Amino acid sequence: MAAFVDDVANPNRTPFSLDEMQQFVVGMRIQSAKHATTRPAPKRTSSTTGELWRPSRLDPSISAKSLEIPIQCAYAIAAIYDVCLERQMQPTAKMISAMLSSFLGLLSPDQMYQAAQTALQHLVPSTASAADQDVHLRRINHHALSSFIHAFGRSRKPEEGEALLSRWAKAQRADGFTIVHADEPVDVTGWGGNVVVWQSLIKSRVDADDMDGARNWLHRYRLASQHVGKHYPSTQSEPYLAYMAGIRSKVELRKLSTSRVQRVSEEVCQVVRLMIADHVPVDSSIIAFVLDLEARVGNVDGSATLIRNELSGIIEANQVYDAELLRALFRIHNSAAKKASTLALESTTVDLQKTGKWKGLPSSRTLIRSLVQVGEGNVVSSTENIASCRSRRMLNAALMTAMSERDYPAAVVVLNLFERWRITPSQSTYTYVINPLASQGHYQALLPEPGETKLSASKLNFHTTLQSIARRGDVPAALMRRTLGDQANDSDTVHVSARPSSTLRQTQYLVRILNKACAAEMQDLQLEGIKGEQDEGSLWKRVKSAIQAAQDELLGTLEERKDELSSSSKSLLLSKAPTLSPHRRGFKPASTACTSTSSIGRFGWRWNKNDGLDHARQEQSTKLTSTQPAPCRARPFSTSAVRRDADSSGASCDLASASNKDKDxxxxxxxxxxxxxxxxxxxxxxxxxxxxxxxxxxxxxxxxxxxxxxxxxxxxxxxxxxxxxxxxxxxxxxxxxxxxxxxxxxxxxxxxxxxxxxxxxxxxxxxxxxxxxxxxxxxxxxxxxxxxxxxxxxxxxxxxxxxxxxxxxxxxxxxxxxxxxxxxGVPTVAPPDEHTGVWADEYHxxxxxxxxxxxxxxxxxxxxxxxxxxxxxxxxxVACGIVGRNMTCLHERLDPSGPFARYNPPRTRGHVHVDxxxxxxxxxxxxxxxxxxxxxxxxxxxxxxxxxxxxxxxxxxxxxxxxxxxxxxxxxxxxxxxxxxxxxx
CATH class of the missing domain: 3.30.930.10 (Bira Bifunctional Protein; Domain 2)
Structure with missing residues (x-):
């Protein structure tokens, strides 16, 4: 970045034109927005007059490479802007618009105000005559005008942006100037027809902490859109969303009183009702926005009412395939389950569908099923939506919901999706499973096994932590104390299992402790149709059946789901979605959608034919193994010397020239x-x-x-x-x-x-x-x-x-x-899934x-x-990061009594044995x-x-x-x- 700026400012080279300078600034703005996923804190200034936003005031001791990319882009844009001024090039409105948009969120209000005033002075000099100023104002397009309005709002002076709008409207001299109110002129044939300007006016008041002013501008937008129907396009949702975003940003989400939560929720719901009344298209992103806010403030009942009365039809029409809507519904489920668990601590599971007020809300398993449908490419969806569904953030949300509802089999399925989609779990994934299990009393499942990494804590501190968990009395703490057993009584410390030995082993570890928790849940429940004490083998058999039932319901049956997704052509996602991590690539959307409508219970409590399920699975496995294997995909590395000799394909590498393939x-x-x-x-x-x-x-x-x-x-x-x-x-x-x-x-x-x-x-x-x-x-x-x-x-x-x-x-x-x-005498096969190395069979x-x-x-x-x-x-x-595969050795393959003896061909005299x-x-x-x-x-x-x-x-x-x-x-x-x-x- 620094070298680029130095090259632009180099006086010894051929100077760039103004159009090229504008393209540089716009390109920097695009890069700034692309990398601004987490915005850094604004740089505060001790002086209200110092031009600290100028690149010349950057501390020379700060390395440019140590700054975040948005800040680097901001300084580079300002440097290019300075070069234009030094070479007496008039900055364009597009260039200034990109510059101000890049500065938003990076500068303090005083710095932002000075930057906006300076840029406006360069576009519309105050020394020019009134006629010349009108000429300069007419060169400002709607997008640049909205950037100025937004910048003045960020500097806590929205009235100056509105004054600029008034000056700009008068300079246009547009015919058909419509008066909505005597004191509120709105040019509905000019800027009044541009939704970006309306959105910036509302955002400006929101940034200035003036929600009343933002509400007034939203009211004017509604009046303007209703006043001139034939000149104005259909009412759009952006101004409504800008106002709702202001409500969310101004709400302190911590320590909210019940009355405050209800007021905020009612205000947001009122905006949604206005949109429906104004015939504004309410898409899944708006529903996701509202539900996310309701989940954040903990207004579960309000969101249930909104879904039942206003949004149930819209959710059903969208079939819950939008990533943002899925995430919002997961959060609503999570909040509702937490609220239900605090009201009924003795409940083992939480089923929101049993209450009438949640009738319009899809179940958590339905949501996970929709997530799988999108992630596997079984439904038509954009590449961005597929990438969002196949992300760690989405799977973590689904995992949190399943854990909060104590649906452990569904949680196991979500963990399997991490491996199926090749997503490495984060530390948050680990805590999303461990913390709920601890608060739900499954401490026994967290006890370490021999040889596993342990963490020790003082018993006194541990009991203090347990007491802090309880929100209504000491019921959870007492339950977890009972699970400690003799270990807590015989020593002053307690031991819990720490992180597994490798991050790639994290899902297997979590699945193991969830199996323990699921077994504990089953053991405590009075199962229908089962009399007398059940041995440990029967218990784990029921656990296995419950998890397999969840897999069949959420992923489809064994015949429906495919473990190997291969194709000779690139999938839509691979060819067009650079935002996907390489670890999550390698799938092809299927041509037909899955139609499984399994309605199996969460833990399979009412099943009486578990043995039949196992027999069916064995039968399916026999059918699969008896079929002809699918042809392996071509891979860049050679896979078998024997196959190459048989095919007479010559060189083992497509880069090897004809002169080298047989060279001595x-x-x-x-x-x-x-x-x-x-x-x-x-x-x-x-x-x-x-x-x-x-x-x-x-x-x-x-x-x-x-x-x-x-x-x-x-x-x-x-x-x-x-x-x-x-x-x-x-x-x-x-x-x-x-x-x-x-x-x-x-x-x-x-x-x-x-x-x-x-x-x-x-x-x-x-x-x-x-x-x-x-x-x-x-x-x-x-x-x-x-x-x-x-x-x-x-x-x-x-x-x-x-x-x-x-x-x-x-x-x-x-x-x-x-x-x-x-x-x-040890045969080899082509490496599966384009892996390297030498493989004795597909799995070893x-x-x-x-x-x-x-x-x-x-x-x-x-x-x-x-x-x-x-x-x-x-x-x-997990050797070489390959999940689902194991290592083998030469002795194991040659052992005549070993597990692979029957797969090896007969040995000749020249073969050496296991010794x-x-x-x-x-x-x-x-x-x-x-x-x-x-x-x-x-x-x-x-x-x-x-x-x-x-x-x-x-x-x-x-x-x-x-x-x-x-x-x-x-x-x-x-x-x-x-x-x-x-x-x-």
Whole structure:
């Protein structure tokens, strides 16, 4: 932004024209509005006369990049405006309108007033004659006029904006000047026909805290629209909405008295009735606005009356598919449920449909069903509306409603939507489930399980917190005290479960505690048709049936909903909606709408045929598995070496040229391969990679220095220390072209890719408590695990020497691993959903890939799970952020008595069985690497790599917490030397 402004103001370049300056300002205004989702606080000034809004008065010690984008745009607009004045260019009305609109909300009232007065002086000079001033006024269009009126309102002087309107109307000399009242002239054929001006007049009075004046202007608008029917278009809703927005902004939502709430609600409802009487179109956005206000002020009864008497038909006509209306109705349900729970604490569930006053309000499950219909693309809707429905904000609103009504099965379905739509839950999502469960007495569901992160609190403070929950006596507090049981009596502290081990695991954790709460609800209720005590198995069976019933009702039956939404063409949303997060992409609106009309009860209390439901589900599952699998979508990476050979498709990457696809690279120096005999700490392994990469770059720099001088000490001339000071030219050339393949096992460690800028302290502490390390890295991909029993390969290769693009390089790593697994009799499949890595089947990943390429030199690489202990660490995370998939290993696939034995083809004599270890697999991998990359492989000499080993000190912690067993003969690498030089980490 600063460079752009400097370029505009540069006197040595060809000056921009006035039209170009205007386009710059308008573009800045668009950017300011685009990024103004949260407006910063106005910059207060200690002086009422200082031009602090001018860019020349910006404190030079403030970095422009540290400011919010709207503020940067405001300063850039003012700078461009100053350039126009310095070059004696007359600012246009459009330019000033964009500037003032950008300043709104950023400047204090005094600064805003000075900016508006200065801009008006530039447009209409006070030194000009009256005739010239009229000429200048006629150049101001309606939009610029409304910007001035709004700006004067923000500066607490709306009368000056109205005076400007009067001057502007007189300067127009328009015929047909209509007098609505003797003292209130309204030019209904001029500005009176522009709704933007009317809206700015009402907003101006609202911003000046003059609601009476705003009401008068709304009354004049109604009279003007009724007075001249043939000249004036149909009455529009914007002025009404501007007045209602003023009511909402001026209401203090905290500590409202009952009479005050009723007055505010009645005033808003009166405006809605005026709109209906004036035949103003009342769309879903207006309904959402009114209901949202009613929910905020807690006027549940008033909103029920409004819906029943005025809006029930409109809501039914809109079929509740608008995102804003859905959110508002969720809030009404939430407020009503909270009010009902305070009136009847002993009630287990809240059903608003049983009361007559809520007859016109759709049920919360109906709203969730509508949300699913829009989010899945089953109804015709705009891309913006679909994006709003598939947002975290909307799902949080639905989750709050389900929790406030104690509809735990519906809450589980909403949590499933987070994963189905690939939306990462926020901390608010966590609290929306935990807090209601605590206030509803389900403390037992919050108790931590073994190995889970815990938070401790003093019993005294905990009881104080419980007492603060109760709004009518100590009933909730007493209920939660009883759930504490012996734990609260035997110690001075209580323990509750903290956040789960990873944010991506948050929905699974919440679903688990909701299952516990649902079971507690069922256990306490007297179920119809069930006599005697029920065992724990029957209880959890009913819980499962209730949740499955909610899924069938809200998502559709198994036959109706599709778990894999694939299409050969882009969906409407993907092609036109840049506001969608990439994590929520990948769906296609269906051609037909779902027509499920299930009316199953919330918990399925009246069901007597749960076994039949399970049998039906098994039957559906059999039908699904017996059908032919859908063809996989084409993906940019290769997926199967066997399939490629069968299809004779040539190169494994569409970027590979015809000349490279069969090219032999055995003329290059052999790839130096080394297997490190010990568990390498991740930081040491990372330092080793960086050392090898730096060694190559230093050798190149030394060669350049050697060519420029006759000195034989190239490293001294180049100033590098990773190479020998007496290295000859041939030695330097060998180091500069030396490719290396590092094969090793890591000490247990969790790493996350560069998508995360800083670590989550709770996640990091939990994973380190398990005995593993945790680091943020520069590689691609999401969180993953490395540890004993896993073969990790770090190829340090010059991709330019082989003419490989990064995508082709990943393809060849995949092919080498697929070839290795094929030699062991382990089949592979195409990665599902365009994921990378190597997959043993659609649901089990056996190898991960994450690379980094700098200056055409590769680092990082792959991780192949070999032994069973390699997959223990993945049980604490969602590996690579892929929900619904698990990790597997080579031993698990080869185990003749294991779960995958029947899926493996018969083995031949050449296949190696389950007793094979990581070192033998590493030795075999060198052959497959050489075959796929068409390179020679040579083992590193002992003097090239030297290792210092030490025993694993945390073997007991790893065995008991992470369930990774370290043999006493296995060691940890404590230090590494390369060519006699230590690797510093």
């Amino acid at each position: 690279f055995t003329h290059l120096e052999p790839v130096r391969a080394v297997y490190i005999p010990g568990f390498v700490p991740y930081k040491l392994g990372l330092a080793l990679q960086e050392h090898l990469v730096k060694q190559r770059s230093d050798a190149r720099a030394a060669l350049r220095a050697l060519h420029e001088t006759t000195s034989r000490s190239a490293s001294t001339l180049s100033g590098h220390s990773s190479i020998s000071a007496s290295g000859s030219q041939s030695a330097l050339e060998r180091q500069a072209s030396q490719d290396t393949l590092l094969l090793l096992q890591h000490r247990p460690v969790y790493t996350e890719g560069r998508r995360h800028e800083q670590e989550d302290s709770m996640v990091a502490n939990h994973l380190r408590w398990l005995g593993a390390d945790y680091y943020l890295t520069k590689r691609g991909g999401q969180i993953t695990y490395h540890g004993p029993g896993q073969l990790v390969g770090y190829p340090i290769l010059n991709l330019a020497s082989m003419g490989l693009a990064s995508r082709c390089y990943v393809d060849r790593i995949q092919d080498s691993l697929i070839s290795l697994l094929g030699s062991r 990943k056996i190898a991960s890939i994450g690379i980094q390429v700098r200056h055409r030199i590769s680092s990082h690489g792959f991780a192949l799970n070999v032994e069973n202990r390699a997959i223990q660490g993945f049980k604490h995370i 094979e270890n990581v070192q033998s697999i590493a030795s075999s991998y060198k052959t497959h690497f050489a075959h796929v990359f068409r390179r020679r492989i040579a083992d590193a000499a002992p003097q090239e790599f030297q290792f210092e080993l030490s025993p694993e000190r945390d073997s007991h912690t790893l065995a008991t917490r992470l369930h990774v067993h370290v043999h006493p003969t296995e060691s940890v690498v404590s230090a590494i030397r390369v060519d006699g030089r230590p690797v510093v980490h």
